[in-house]
Every structure is written in C-alpha cells, then in structure tokens.
Amino acid sequence: MEVANVKSAARAIQVLEFFDAAKRASAVADVADHYGWPHSSTSALMxxxxxxxYLHYDASGRSYMPSMRVALLGDWLHESLLAHGRLSALLQQLHRETHETVVLAAQNGLHSQYLRVIEGTNTLRMHLQHGMLRPLLTSGTGRILMTQMEAGAIRKLVRKHNLRDGQDQPVEVEEVLAQVDEDRARGYAFSKNRITAHAGLIAMLLPTSACEKPLAIGVAGLTERLVANEQRYVAAMHEAIGSLAAI
Structure with a gap:
C-alpha cells in the first residue's frame, strides 16, 4: 500500500506538471495518453x-484546469523574482535573444533539477522537460549552483556522490573544486558534451537573497553553436538578469 501511495503522489505531481507545460484546459484522455496511463485510474486521480x-472541472467541456490554489502554493518563495511575472519575463527574453532552449534550475540533493523549460526554436535543438535531473557535479547548472557553496560543503557532496551504488569512476574532489573556482571567477559555467553528446549548456546564477534557495538559468543547445555564440549568449544572459530591476 505504501508503494502505491508513493506512486499516486508522484502521478499527482505529474498531472500538475502536465498543465504547467500544456497551458490549456485538458481532458482526462490528454493526460492519460501523454503519460501512457490507464484512463480509468487517471480519471480517478484527477x-x-x-x-x-487543486483542479477545476468544467462539466460542459469535460475538461480540467489547475485552480488558484495551485497558483498560490509557492507564492511565498522567491517573491522578489516572481513579482509581476519577472522571472517568466526573464526566461522569455533570453529565449527570444538566443532561440535556444532555456531552463531554470535549482539544487535537488545531488542533482540540478529543471523547474522551467522553454524549448528552443532552432531546427536542431535540445529537447528537455520540466523536472529533469542532471548531476550536480558535472552539469552546467549544477556547477554554477555550487559556486555559492563553501569548499567543505562541496567536499561532502563529492563524498556522497562517490558512495552511491554503481559509481565505477569516482569523482576527484580537487578537480570539482578547481572547476567551481574557475566558474566562479568567470561568472558562468559552460558544460560541453558532458550529459549529452554534441550538446552543452551555459549557466548563470540569478540574484537571490540569503534566505532564498539559489536558482540558475541555462541556455542549452548544440555545443558547436554554443561555442560560436558564447560571448553573445553570455551578454544576453547578463542583459536579461539586469532587466529584472527594470520590470
């Protein structure tokens, strides 16, 4: 029963994530078909x-929409960035400037997790999804998030990473610390071909207060294109972050 309850909890979150990505009223079949779930259990869950x-049901259209309760769940988090849609505006601005896939990420244990994803419009682009996890120690967003940590905290993360089952090639802590120092001095992280072959990501921290969880934005795309446009993309990221004060 406990396993079933955990599975149901995960699916409830996935339903809300579906609406976050779809941004429209949807029927049970839309959600069930998207995830490959049985229609009957999906209907019961919704x-x-x-x-x-958490959902509103429109009987006339037999469709569902998230309620205002969902919209207000996290309104106390990152109030300075969320006010007046500032964070959404930043991500959209960066997407317009680069046409690449843009992500918002935060630390989740030993991973960096994508909280928001705006898919690129280039013919060849990165296909990323909300909720995706990337290794904190080697991903672009993970590396830039670690620039806010002290060396002792990073050492603990490396030890935890190396103690996990299936780690045939342990990560060298001094290499991680050296990379973090380099990223910190440069002001952004550039991960090339580490997670996906021929693809990479440029990541930069967002300004947050000491009591807020650090957030990172990333521009993801083909490594060759990122290398060719590195300075332009970095300038666009600085401009987008700087525009927060003007919104």
Whole structure:
C-alpha cells in the first residue's frame, strides 16, 4: 500500500506538471495518453485533485484546469523574482535573444533539477522537460549552483556522490573544486558534451537573497553553436538578469 501511495503522489505531481507545460484546459484522455496511463485510474486521480481543490472541472467541456490554489502554493518563495511575472519575463527574453532552449534550475540533493523549460526554436535543438535531473557535479547548472557553496560543503557532496551504488569512476574532489573556482571567477559555467553528446549548456546564477534557495538559468543547445555564440549568449544572459530591476 505504501508503494502505491508513493506512486499516486508522484502521478499527482505529474498531472500538475502536465498543465504547467500544456497551458490549456485538458481532458482526462490528454493526460492519460501523454503519460501512457490507464484512463480509468487517471480519471480517478484527477477527480481526487478536484475534490482537494487543486483542479477545476468544467462539466460542459469535460475538461480540467489547475485552480488558484495551485497558483498560490509557492507564492511565498522567491517573491522578489516572481513579482509581476519577472522571472517568466526573464526566461522569455533570453529565449527570444538566443532561440535556444532555456531552463531554470535549482539544487535537488545531488542533482540540478529543471523547474522551467522553454524549448528552443532552432531546427536542431535540445529537447528537455520540466523536472529533469542532471548531476550536480558535472552539469552546467549544477556547477554554477555550487559556486555559492563553501569548499567543505562541496567536499561532502563529492563524498556522497562517490558512495552511491554503481559509481565505477569516482569523482576527484580537487578537480570539482578547481572547476567551481574557475566558474566562479568567470561568472558562468559552460558544460560541453558532458550529459549529452554534441550538446552543452551555459549557466548563470540569478540574484537571490540569503534566505532564498539559489536558482540558475541555462541556455542549452548544440555545443558547436554554443561555442560560436558564447560571448553573445553570455551578454544576453547578463542583459536579461539586469532587466529584472527594470520590470
């Protein structure tokens, strides 16, 4: 029963993530087909979310939409960035400037997790999804997030990483520290061909207060294109971050 409950909890979150990506009213079949779930159990789950106040059901169109309760769940987090849609505007601005896939990421344990993804419009582009996890120690967003950490905290993360099952090639802590120092001095991280062959990501920190969880933005695309446009993309990221004060 406990395993089933955990699975149901995960699926409830995935339902909300589906609406976050779709940005429209949707039927049970839309959600079920997207994830490959049985229609009957998906219907039961969504009815439960209606009863809890997280979804609204439109009987005339037989469709569902997230409720205002969902919209208000995290309104106390990163208030300075979320006010007046500032964070969304930043991501959209960066997307318009680069036409690459743009991500918003935060630390989740030993990983960097994508909280928002705007897919690029280039013919050859990165296909990323909300919720994706990337190794904190080697990904672009993970590396830039570690620039806010002290060496002792990074050492602990490396030890935890190396103690995990299946780590045939342990990460060298001094190499990680040296890379973090380089990224910190440069002001951004550039990961090339580490997670996906022929693809990379340029990452930069967002300004947050001491009590807020650090956030990173990233521009992801083909390594060759990122290398050719590195300075232009970095300038666009600085401009987008600088525009926060003007919104």
């Amino acid at each position: 009815r439960t979310l209606v009863s809890l106040g």
